Amino acid sequence: MIHPPAVIIHGLAHATVALAPGLPVTLLSARGAALYAGCLWWHTMVGEARRRHPEVPVTDILDCLDGAGRAMAALRMGQAILILDRCPAWADVAAAAAACGATLLETPPPALDLAVPKSRAGLRGWLLRLGDFPHVLS
Numbered sequence: 001m002i003h004p005p006a007v008i009i010h011g012l013a014h015a016t017v018a019l020a021p022g023l024p025v026t027l028l029s030a031r032g033a034a035l036y037a038g039c040l041w042w043h044t045m046v047g048e049a050r051r052r053h054p055e056v057p058v059t060d061i062l063d064c065l066d067g068a069g070r071a072m073a074a075l076r077m078g079q080a081i082l083i084l085d086r087c088p089a090w091a092d093v094a095a096a097a098a099a100c101g102a103t104l105l106e107t108p109p110p111a112l113d114l115a116v117p118k119s120r121a122g123l124r125g126w127l128l129r130l131g132d133f134p135h136v137l138s
Helices: 012-019 039-052 068-076 090-099 120-127
Strands: 006-009 025-029 058-063 081-083 103-105 111-113
Touching (some): 006 120, 012 039, 012 120, 025 039, 039 058, 068 081, 090 103, 111 120
Parallel strands (some): 006 025, 006 111
């Protein structure tokens, strides 16, 4: 499955910055965001970002770290793509994801983190897949 370039966002302000160029983008939560911010926060924030920029193609991925319970909650909320580290319940979550047509990833994709200084300057190039970006997390 191929997605647009991923951008790690830490809130609605970052989501707005990521969508501002008007290019296809994958909004990626910070590592383990489902555990400390929650699935409802992510769902609501991504929904608001989409409402503000309806013309921009957006994919979103919620990182659940090793929180199988949070991953299941995210699936119940309709999360289509999520990340879950290998854990004892991984196979159960994978089966639940498959049953509802969702995608479960073990590792996050390479991403530009908007919390890193100077990352905003390279955002457009990253979304267009131009050049080399030393501040990309992979």
